[in-house]
Every structure is written in structure tokens, then in C-alpha cells.
Amino acid sequence: MCKKLRYLTVVTLFVAVATGPIQASPYIRAAYWDGNYGTAWAGDGVAVRDALAAVGYEVLDAAALKAWMDDRIADRRLSVVVMCRDAVPDTVAEAQNASCTIRQYLDAGGKVVWYSDIPFYYVTASGGTNTTWGDNGSINVLGFGGSTAPRDVGDTVTITEDGQRWGLVTPWSSTRPTLPTAWPNLTILAANNAGNASGWVAHYVAGDTFRGFVRIEDHTGGPVDMQNLIAVAEYAESMNAATAPQPDSGASDVRRDVVLSWAAGDSAVTHDVYFGASFDDVNAASRSNPLGVLLSQNQTGTTFDLPDILDFETTYYWRIDEVNGAPDFTVFKGDVWSFTAEPFTYSVANITATSNVVFDEGAGPQNTINGSGLNASDQHSTTSTDMWLAKPTADEPVWIQYEFDGIYKLYQMLVWNYNVQFELLLGFGIKDATIEYSENGVDWTTLGQVELARATAMETYAANTTIDMQGVAARFVRLHVNSGWGTMPQYGLSEVRFLHIPIHAREPQPADGAVGLSPAVELSWRTGREAAVHEVYLSTSKSEVESGTALLDTITASSYAPTGVEFGSRYYWKIDEVNDAEAVSTWAGPVWTFVTQEFAIVEGFESYTDDIDAGEAIFDTWLDGWVNDTGSTVGYLETPFAERTIVQSGRQSMPLQYDNTTSPFYAETERTFETIQNWTVNGADTLRLFVAGRAPAFLETAAGTILMNAIGTDIWNNTDQLRYVYRTLSGNGSIVARIDYLDNSPDPWVKAGVMVRQNTEAGATNALIAMTGGDGGGATYQHRTTANGVSESWNTFTDGPFAPPYWIRVTREGNTLLGYTSPDGQNWTQRGEVVTIAMTDPVLIGLALTSHNANQATSAEFSNVSFTGNVGGSWQVAEIGVAQPAGNGIVPLYVAVEDASGGVAVVTHPDEMIVARSGWSEWAIPYSDLTGVDMSRVQTMYIGLGDRNAPSAGGSGLIYVDDIGYGKPFPGTEGTDITTTDDVVQGVPDDGDWPAAETPNLAIDNDPATKFLHFKGVTEPTGIRVTPSVGATVVTGLTLTTANDAPERDPVAFELYGSNDGIDGSYTLIATGDVPDFAGATAWPRFTRNATPIEFDNDVAYEHYQLLFTAVRDPGSANSMQIAEIELLAVTD
Structure with a gap:
């Protein structure tokens, strides 16, 4: 049967947005949407995303939005992006200022369309965590307050004449207007009854009338009017001028x-x-x-x-x-x-000033190079604490020394002499001096003797001595005092400034510290002033670049495209500027660094459409059981054929249904590439894809973990909708469980917990302690005391918020029901009030789950489930109040690759439960597991469920696949992680100054989705002590993984200690160092392990280890230190 025929019975109505035909839009059009990032009033934004995609907008995730904006900043082409979710991603709002990418895009003539919540009120990170910037967000990014007028008035707006010209048709109820005078170049599109701006455009390019930041529909809830949205996005005026x-x-x-x-x-x-x-x-x-x-x-x-x-x-x-x-x-x-x-010379920055003599507090040598006392006209004050004043000793003459951050070709030294009000009487200013210089601070050369002009003792004093530095190459300059302008033995200066000729290569592209670059990177730089040729050095070894042994080429151009750059690697590079005709022929450049992406995507499922006549549907490329006679079905029966909500990145993933209940008892989809694929370029050694499964209705694994799914409006009020898995209890007893995972995508009020319940009726009396999807502080204790009565709850506890993994417990003593939570299963806190509920034995005791969404199921994983009391029977599964989804049957997942010569290799996922795990799982397949296949000549890829070589009857279900790629993972430090979840862990300091759901043990739980956060991490060293259960071991390396948000909290320096005197005993320092990846100019990606190995020498086996983080990335804006994962690495046989 032709695959196309199965759709003939499906009638699809496409309702076009009534904007009229959009004829060859002059804009490059994009829509931002990323389900892995947060949102606010706009909700999930799926309907807006799909409507924009239907009329030709390119849907961008957070990472793609950054790349797209960077391209538009560079090419200045006419473009527009509609923000489908109203929390700005931190990929383009890297900082709360006008230097962030999204503001640079506006300054470059870009156009951003925003609806619902206040612009930049929230910034969001991967994983969905929102950080509140509040009203300061728009002030600092846009330059003015995005909602400065009275709020929550609820007026129906009046569309202005400008708004009509822009195409607005449908008014809305305004709740977050701004003042019409908030920005000097503001076009008002709609106003409320008070005349405040409810729809507006802030222009950022001089003379512009149709670009900038567009704000409409300033209200919560309800879909945005698509006619309004597309009209303002598409509005343009003729631009005959360049x-x-x-x-x-x-x-x-x-x-x-x-x-x-x-x-x-x-x-x-x-x-x-x-x-x-x-x-x-x-x-x-x-x-x-x-x-x-x-x-x-x-x-x-x-x-x-x-x-x-x-x-x-x-x-x-x-x-x-x-x-x-x-x-x-x-x-x-x-x-x-x-x-x-450019000027002929530049001022040297980053100078350290020291002296060999004592000085008054607040009048040190650093005052001579920090600009203190200088006004905008470079005139110096007469305030003594803006200057340096030395008190010589009898043993040696006075000198002041200046150290730069590198060797410079010095042109001039400008001097402001000592300039207090009575200087003409005191004469503390230096008169005669000797100038020396050095490249290394050891070998000195005398430049000459100079006389420094006397200061004027006036507030209008400008530099009045210029010293010719003769173009010498120096990192150090020392001024020896020979005499002063007075007779008293004290000598001072107000300010000095060194001017240099820019002789080094500078302004590298990619920027120093850039991450996630394609291996096809092109290097470019701004050349040194006297360079005749440029020596290009590049290596994964910093020492080889520093020493000059990694020379790639000598060129005359100021750009270079290196070959052989590999995936998943940190590279170091520098440019030495060379001119043999100059006195100094070679000027070695600074060492810069960049990190390449781990994988290149070969299939992101973004190009497929719903046009089956054109052969563009997902199943036209990924063939399934309709063609290969297996139990697979790719895509849905109704449009959109691809999945557009459950995505790893972008806007689409592949839904793959399997039915192994009938012959041939396995399900498989295959894609044959039109051209043979070489997946070995740039050092690629790994195939990677992302898979998301669906939890079964109920499954208990051999290890005791329980997976289950559920759907339902809530467990609340007079009637419940949930899946309940239970046993019977007579008399007193309790149930304990740890919630290891809870899918909160259906709603922040999803609930997974332990419950004592009278029966399986929807209105039965019950007591429940549950983790939530985030609302209520992450946990709730609730009950219904009478059948079909109302429910009552307690949540938002002061020591929260909480998040999985977390422990919960319900106890029954007589008619008294109590709920507890615990971070570790040992230390319990009672939640809510004591509840008295009369129930007749036997009662039901077990696990409860609801999605708080009638249309979308959730899933949860429970572990460490235990009971006390007279608990009987085996697990029973009840569908309370609503029919529950079946979920996935457990079958193996495999990938097969076939080369152009017919060689095939099949690899089965190591986790036999992978199809039961909701949420995205990365599957990395080393090429060493694909023996017999030439990965440089890939022809066909297969994804299957079951056993294609030995089929047997199995279950059915649905999985999702996204972002298939090839590449090379970041190299790990040699060694094996010795930490486990069974280890004893303490915080350092062990004072409990961390959130209840972000405890020290989470740093070694092998789950990057959790983290340890210590609030003292900005003001003092913080970290962990751990006693590995493996016993005394020699540790020679570390790996560290960033947490979900707030890069400013990343640790950038560490100290590692060992002890054999107990976890609280005396410790010996093993190693200290930096975390270069986390400290780079670009924030290291979230949930990502360091790429640069952290290795050190150690030959002592310790039973206990203490890891301290001595600095965080940005202590000025961080409020804590946080880390997702710590691995202590030991070389084992």
C-alpha cells in the first residue's frame, strides 16, 4: 500500500492568517522558540511558532538564535525575529547591559517583535530556569523601562494612526504599558485610556522608521492575535537609500x-x-x-x-x-x-605600579596609573589621595616601577608631577630622574636622564612632561628619583601614561575563549603596525604555541583557514608579527584559544514539511513499515507529521512508533543518503543521536526503580484524576520513596508522591506528600478528610524550593496522617499540619502521579520505596477518575549503519530501559562499536526497536529521535571516576548554607541535571569533602560539569587536598590550579564538562578528599558557587 494513501481519509483545514498575501518579504524572517528554555506569560508559544513557520519563518532555538543574530550583526541585512516565548534566552542576553547580542542586533538595524510579559523581565537558561531581571532588564538592555506606566489597568487599547499604518487591526486589553516619553525615538502603535504606550516601537538606527524593538499585546494569557503579530513583523518602508x-x-x-x-x-x-x-x-x-x-x-x-x-x-x-x-x-x-x-599610538592598560619605599595609606604607587584625580579633560586634581607620595629610607634611593601585561614598543611617557595645593611651597614633585627599562625585570638598560616639569598646584593641571621612549621594547619601566623640586626628602607623582605603537597582532576572530565553533573555522586578526609577514601558530598544546614549535605557515594576509582542525578540541593559537627590516624583527603575539563543537548535525529533522505531494514529508525520507514491512511508523497520521513539541533542539523531531506484537516482531526506519557520507572528517570517531521515550503505565525494574506515567487534571478539590499504584495497609504504617525524576513539561503543578487512600474512588479520603513540577516551591502536603469533600494543602515551605531527587514519606498512626520530606532519607522534616482522617482498614498505601493537564501525560521515576506496618499484597494499578495511557512496552533500541559496499554494523543501546525514559537521552556510539563499516562511505542509517537479527514478540509504543550527528566528544582526563552515590559527602564549610534541593551530595550523583550550590562561594572557598566507598585511591585528575544556569557562579580555581585521618581530619594539599574552560571570555555551555584536562602529579593514596573552589567566574554578580558534577579520577588497571 502506498504510504501516501493512508492520508487520503484525513481532512486537514488550514486557516490562513488574514494578513493578505505576503509578497516576497524584504526581511530575513525568523521565529525564536526553544522548548528547553523557559517562558512566562506567553506560555509555550507553540501555536505562534507553528503559525509563523507556516508562512515561511525559520524557527530558531536558543543556540541558533545567537548564530543568526551574529550573522545579521555582521551583514546588516534587513531581518526580523519574533520572540514566541517571552523570557529572553541567555544565549543572546549574556549580560544585563547594552553589550549583549540582542542589543547589538538592534543597534545593527535588526528588528525584534515581543508580546505578552515585560521585555527582559526574565532571562532563561537551558533546562528552563528563569532568572528575574525585573524592570531593570529592559532599562539595562533596551535603554529605558519597558513598563513604566501604571500597570494592571486593563484598558482596551486604541490603535493609533501609526499603528494602523503598521497593520494593527485588533485591539487588546493592556496591563503593562510604558510612558510615551520613555525613549526619544519611540513610535506609538497603540495607547490606553491614559495615553500611555501599550504598543510601541523603539528605534535604534538614526533615521529609521520601521525597525527596532517592537512591543505589542502587553497582556497575560490568551493567544496573541496573529494578524497583529505578522503585520508589525512584516511592516517595512521603501529604502531607496543605502x-x-x-x-x-x-x-x-x-x-x-x-x-x-x-x-x-x-x-x-x-x-x-x-x-x-x-x-x-x-x-x-x-x-x-x-x-x-x-x-x-x-x-x-x-x-x-x-x-x-x-x-x-x-x-x-x-x-x-x-x-x-x-x-x-x-x-x-x-x-x-x-x-x-586609528591613532598612531595607544595607551598601555593593565599596569602594575610598585615602589621600594613606604607610603601613606591611600597614596600608593597605583594612584599614578589608575586615573584617580583626572577629569574628562585630563586635568589633575590637587587632592593628595589621588597621588603617590614616597618616604625614602636612608638605605637606598627612591624608585617607582611599572610592569605591563606584556612587552610593548614604547613611544612616549606622559607625566603629571605631584600637584597638591601647596606644591609650589613644598616641592614634593620629582625633578631629576633616571629612566630604565627591561623585558624581563632582571636585565635593565638605562634610557637616559630626564627632568620632570613642576606641577602648577592648580585643578587645571595637565601633563607637562613628555618623555621620548625611543621605541624600546619593554615590559618594565623604572623611574629612579635623583632629586625633587624642594628640599624635603619626600617625592611624589600624580599620574603617568605610557603610549605604545601597536606592534602585536590583536582583535582575534574567533574571539579569545570562543566555544562551539565549526572545525571549518577561519582565523583572522588585526595586524601589527610594522608586520611584513605573519607567522601562524596553532596546536592543541598551549606549550607548543607558547614555545613557537607549532608553526603552521608564514603568510602576508591577515586571515588563515587551518586544515585538520578536529571536533571536540581546545585549540591555542597566536600570530607572531615579523619584519626583518626592523630593529626588533619579531613580536610574539598573545596566545588565544577556542573550542570546537563536539558534533556536526547531519539530521535535525528541520527541513521536512507537510507537503506529501512534493515528497517533503518526514516519512518520504525516513522509510518505515509501510515500505520495509516492519512494525514501524514514522510521523503522525495528521499534520504536522513531525513532532513539534517534544524536541531536543530546533522545532521538529521524528516520532517513531513501533509495534512488535506481530510479525516480523521488530520495527525499523531507514534513511538512504543521496550522496555517500564521510563521517570521519575532522577527527570524528563517534556517532550521536538523542532519544526520548515514554514511561510505561507501571514498571518495576530488577533494581527496584519504579517507572510510571499518568494523565489527569489534578489530585485536588472534590475529585481526583491520577494513576495510583498501591498495596494494602492495616493499622499503623508508612511509605517512603525517593522521587528521582519528574517530567514537568505538562504543567508546573504535576505531582508525584506517596499517598494513603481509603479506596480508588475519585473522591476518596487521602493524605498525600508530593513533589511538584516547580509550583508550590516544588513540594506539597495535602489531604481530603471527608469523601467527596474539598482538599486542603500546605506548600511553598520556607526552606525550599525542592526538586528531584528528593525523599518523601507519609505515616499513619491511628487516624493521624503526617507528611515528611528529606534531602537524604535520613533527616526528615514534617510538612503542613497534623491531619486526622478516619479510614477503615484496610487502607491503600502507594505511589500517586498526575500531570495536572488533561491533554498531556507526565512520567516519574521512584526508587528506594519501602514500607512499615502490616502491608500486604502485590502492587495493584488503579486508573482513578480518568483513563490512563498505556505507555511504552520495553524493547531494545538499536542503530545500524550500512556503507556503500554493503557492510553493516548494528549497535544496541546499553540501557535496556531506554524506551521507558522520558526526557532526552544522549546516545554516543564510538566507531569502535561499528566494526565492519567504512564510516567514510556511509550510505544508509537504520533506527530500530527489537532485535533485527533474532526477532521475538514484544511490546509497542512511541519514541522520539532528534539531532543525529557525528563528531568527537571532548576528551576526558585519563582515569576513572571513583565517586559514587554511596559515598559519604560533606559541604565545606559544612554549615547548611545551601538550598534544600541543591545539597553537597548532588555534586557526585552522576546527574548533571542536579547541582550543589553554596551561598558562601563568593566570599570564601567552598566545596565538598568526600569519602569514596572504593577506599584509599590515588587521584590524579578532575572533571567538572557546569550547572543549569548563572555562569557567573561557575568555579574558576580549585584546591584539592587528601587525608587519611578521617573526613574531618588534617588534609594535605595535592594540587591547585585554574579551570580555564570555565574562566574563558565566553561562558562555558551549561550542563557541559570541562574540555581542557585538569591533571596533576600525585602518588599518594588517600581515603578522604577535600575539593575547594577558591574563586567563581564573576564574583561581582554571583551570589554563590555552584557545580553540577565533580569527578575524582584515578588511573586503574
């Missing part, structure tokens, strides 16, 4: 060999380029009167390479006139833009 100049108009420090570029006007066919150092000439010039500044006429390209190198620190003006084609060839005069070329 836009998006590069360099930016008004830019400074522009390279002297700059190439001009711009975005063409809508109707432009050719371009005229005017350029010169006179604004008047550039502004007035024309084709008929070029005034010597018309450098190019009728050129077709949108870049221009200037014919000559620019003069230093000169302001230039330029203009692009856009010219239509036939028949009129109209010339549209452009704006005049300007920029200033």
Missing part, C-alpha cells in the same frame, strides 16, 4: 586599510561612492561636480577598497548614492557617514 554602513557612522579606531561596505537600497542597481576628509565636499559633490571625492561611479558591488592607506587619527566622510536601473537611472543621494582612523 543603509548599514561599515564602519559604523561615528566609529573611531578604524583600521587604516578598512574596506567600506553597506546595504543596498531597495531599487538600487549601481552605486556611487564619495569619500574624503571634508564633510562639505562629500556632502556637496555630485556626478556633475565630483569635487575630487567621487571615487567610484556605477559600481555594482556593495564594498569598496580604498585606494590609499588612511592617515592616522583623521576623520573621514563618505556617502553612497544609490542608482536605479533603466529607464530612469534615478540617483538617490545618501546620508553622509563618518569615521575616524
